[in-house]
Amino acid sequence: MPVSNMIESIRDALGIALAADDDLLILGEDVGRYGGVFRATEGLQERYGPDRVIDMPLAESSIIGAAIGLALEGYKPVCEIQFLGFLYPGFEQLISHVSRIRYRTQGDYGMSMVIRAPMGSGVKSHELHSDSFESFYVHIPGIKVVVPSNPYDAKGLLLAAIDDPDPVIFLEPTALYRAEREEVPAEIYQIPLGAAKLVREGQDLTMIAWGGMVPVVKEAAVQLVEDQIQCEIIDIRSLYPFDQDLIVQSVKKTGRVIVVHEAPRTLGVGAEVAAMIQEQAFLFLEAPIMRVTGYDVPTPLGALEHVNRPDVNRIKKAVQQVLHY
Amino acid sequence: MKQCVTPTGKLTAYGEQIWSKLSIDIKKELWKWMVRLRAYDQQCMVWSRQGKILTYAPYFGQEASQVGSAFALQPQDWLFPTYRDHGAAIVHGLPMKHSLFYWLGRIEGNRSGGKWRALPASVPIATHLLHAVGTAWAATLRNRPTVSLALFGDGATSEGDFHEACNLAGLKQLPVLFFCQNNRYAISTPFGEQSATETVVEKAHAYGFPGIRIDGNDVLVVYETVKHAAHKARLGNGPVLIEALTYRLGPHTMSDLPQRYRMMEEEREWNAREPLQRYQQLLLDQGVLNEQEVQETKRSCQQQVLESMNQVLHAASPPNTHLFAHVFAVLPRDLKKQRNEVVGRRGMDACFEYD
Ligand SMILES: Cc1ncc(C[n+]2csc(CCOP(=O)(O)OP(=O)(O)O)c2C)c(N)n1
Numbered sequence: 001m002p003v004s005n006m007i008e009s010i011r012d013a014l015g016i017a018l019a020a021d022d023d024l025l026i027l028g029e030d031v032g033r034y035g036g037v038f039r040a041t042e043g044l045q046e047r048y049g050p051d052r053v054i055d056m057p058l059a060e061s062s063i064i065g066a067a068i069g070l071a072l073e074g075y076k077p078v079c080e081i082q083f084l085g086f087l088y089p090g091f092e093q094l095i096s097h098v099s100r101i102r103y104r105t106q107g108d109y110g111m112s113m114v115i116r117a118p119m120g121s122g123v124k125s126h127e128l129h130s131d132s133f134e135s136f137y138v139h140i141p142g143i144k145v146v147v148p149s150n151p152y153d154a155k156g157l158l159l160a161a162i163d164d165p166d167p168v169i170f171l172e173p174t175a176l177y178r179a180e181r182e183e184v185p186a187e188i189y190q191i192p193l194g195a196a197k198l199v200r201e202g203q204d205l206t207m208i209a210w211g212g213m214v215p216v217v218k219e220a221a222v223q224l225v226e227d228q229i230q231c232e233i234i235d236i237r238s239l240y241p242f243d244q245d246l247i248v249q250s251v252k253k254t255g256r257v258i259v260v261h262e263a264p265r266t267l268g269v270g271a272e273v274a275a276m277i278q279e280q281a282f283l284f285l286e287a288p289i290m291r292v293t294g295y296d297v298p299t300p301l302g303a304l305e306h307v308n309r310p311d312v313n314r315i316k317k318a319v320q321q322v323l324h325y
Numbered sequence: 326m327k328q329c330v331t332p333t334g335k336l337t338a339y340g341e342q343i344w345s346k347l348s349i350d351i352k353k354e355l356w357k358w359m360v361r362l363r364a365y366d367q368q369c370m371v372w373s374r375q376g377k378i379l380t381y382a383p384y385f386g387q388e389a390s391q392v393g394s395a396f397a398l399q400p401q402d403w404l405f406p407t408y409r410d411h412g413a414a415i416v417h418g419l420p421m422k423h424s425l426f427y428w429l430g431r432i433e434g435n436r437s438g439g440k441w442r443a444l445p446a447s448v449p450i451a452t453h454l455l456h457a458v459g460t461a462w463a464a465t466l467r468n469r470p471t472v473s474l475a476l477f478g479d480g481a482t483s484e485g486d487f488h489e490a491c492n493l494a495g496l497k498q499l500p501v502l503f504f505c506q507n508n509r510y511a512i513s514t515p516f517g518e519q520s521a522t523e524t525v526v527e528k529a530h531a532y533g534f535p536g537i538r539i540d541g542n543d544v545l546v547v548y549e550t551v552k553h554a555a556h557k558a559r560l561g562n563g564p565v566l567i568e569a570l571t572y573r574l575g576p577h578t579m580s581d582l583p584q585r586y587r588m589m590e591e592e593r594e595w596n597a598r599e600p601l602q603r604y605q606q607l608l609l610d611q612g613v614l615n616e617q618e619v620q621e622t623k624r625s626c627q628q629q630v631l632e633s634m635n636q637v638l639h640a641a642s643p644p645n646t647h648l649f650a651h652v653f654a655v656l657p658r659d660l661k662k663q664r665n666e667v668v669g670r671r672g673m674d675a676c677f678e679y680d
Contacts, residue, residue, distance in 0.1 A: 089484060302379045304430075
């Protein structure tokens with residue numbers, strides 16, 4: 001089986017999708033001849049031409065707004081926003097139109113499109129290149145939000161997102177693009193949106209994370225074994241809709257939960273997860289649900305990035321607090 | 326395209342006129358600034374490659390536009406730079422040391438203490454043009470002789486905010502100068518793929534103010550054009566759009582590979598038109614400078630860059646709690662609790678201050 005990193009598996013999925021559907025278009029800044037700033041679309045314009053892999057003017061509202069019209073005419077836009085922190089000029093189109101055209105036309109028109117964007121910290125990037133504002137998108141009714149944490153999932157989730165009849169925001173953790181290589185099947189497969197993944201089984205506590213935090217949580221779990229603590233890990237991967245069943249099942253077994261995310265704590269997705277758990281598994285809880293998150297501050301520049309970004313030590317400390325409540 | 330100095334360092338007819346009006350001091354200062362900025366930028370590229378600073382956006386090749394535009398400002402004037410315009414910001418008052426802090430990923434570098442009037446480098450393309458419209462509007466309302474200079478690239482003209490800024494500035498006839506460094510590319514995308522118009526300047530007419538197209542590698546024409554436009558704006562003649570034709574000789578940032586989208590041949594052509602050499606040649610030919618001064622100035626500028634870095638490397642590193650500094654005027658209670666979580670995690674220094 002071929003081995004790839006996340007950027008390669010995303011490129012692979014995009015290539016498969018372009019080959020499978022003549023109406024699929026890739027739109028974005030520098031996605032054509034340049035192959036994207038992270039090389040996600042490298043070689044695709046050569047293969048499918050500049051009318052299908054399209055270098056757009058530097059304008060996010062043009063990208064998302066024009067994608068709406070293209071979708072109305074039966075095209076399938078797969079937009080690349082260079083960094084999630086630069087989506088905002090197109091936010092109006094997303095929140096006022098993309099998310100609600102199906103609803104406003106009462107089903108006459110759907111808005112099947114994918115918007116891909118790199119996000120998150122961990123590579124000491126420049127201002128606005130490391131934000132992790134997934135909550136904004138989760139909060140918009142009518143949009144699905146997906147965040148893969150490994151090459152295999154990235155391909156399967158992206159193919160599922162492209163096939164979905166509704167708009168999907170596909171968030172790619174920059175820190176993971178080239179972090180690990182693993183076996184990724186060459187053929188087409190999909191991972192259903194809305195299904196979480198049980199990454200590790202354990203009895204003592206459930207750790208919930210997504211995207212760039214998954215490897216950090218995994219490392220913490222490995223270290224905690226030395227203290228005789230067995231953590232269960234759930235990678236949510238699909239933030240909306242999210243897999244309540246798998247989480248509740250795990251909590252009923254362990255009775256203790258921590259949620260880890262890079263995004264600021266207040267109104268982060270962790271708050272939603274915690275609220276859902278206490279609604280559905282209150283009597284199984286042995287301790288309050290703890291969050292290990294970024295702080296409610298602007299994402300810092302490189303020098304202080306490590307202070308804001310949850311790390312193994314912060315996670316281990318929270319685990320001890322939850323276990324010894 | 327207006328030009329004072331040709332790529333081989335000769336004065337044009339228009340250049341002769343300007344030359345005769347300028348003092349020796351100004352002629353030399355423009356040159357010195359270019360030497361200084363060149364030294365800083367070249368050194369930052371090296372440091373970035375060596376991992377001593379984080380990724381870096383060079384203005385290599387655009388020094389005439391950086392110097393000529395900012396040097397034409399007065400201290401009360403506002404400057405709104407992008408991530409590539411720290412050269413202009415340094416001319417307007419930003420110490421090199423601050424710029425280095427920024428490229429080291431330290432937000433303290435953005436501080437001006439109000440000593441020069443500029444916002445920190447704007448990263449989201451074209452968004453800052455509206456800020457310049459706002460300060461220009463305030464100058465009009467308060468009847469003050471202040472102009473606002475907004476710097477941006479050719480790619481920025483595709484964003485809605487560019488058009489909104491031009492529209493409002495034109496409507497209110499505000500003292501704002503829109504200075505576009507048309508360096509041919511927005512990362513990999515040539516201007517021909519941003520817009521159906523051949524030039525940036527022609528867009529000005531649609532918003533009701535003039536546009537001027539100049540050689541952006543000619544520091545004299547840049548300086549003269551911005552100074553003249555600023556003078557007229559101060560007198561209430563409204564905005565101007567200046568398109569400075571230039572070329573980014575370096576990569577977009579240090580993680581970019583220009584050979585993926587442009588020809589070596591093109592780079593060579595623009596190398597021959599680069600701004601510092603031609604102006605230096607003119608000054609030497611005119612007897613304003615001599616070789617010895619050139620060598621000494623280069624050396625002292627290089628020294629200044631190294632000294633700035635030295636100071637930066639010897640400055641105290643920020644404590645963890647610095648994450649929370651200046652997020653609000655008064656830290657809300659919840660945020661104080663979060664702040665307490667990081668106290669003690671590596672070097673607590675509550676009174677960390679930075680000048
Ligand atoms: C709103 C927004 N979209 C995308 C980006 C990513 N980006 C950074 S620089 C750049 C190209 C800018 O080109 P131009 O305006 O011509 O200026 P130059 O970099 O050439 O100086 C892009 C697309 C951004 N910073 N902001």
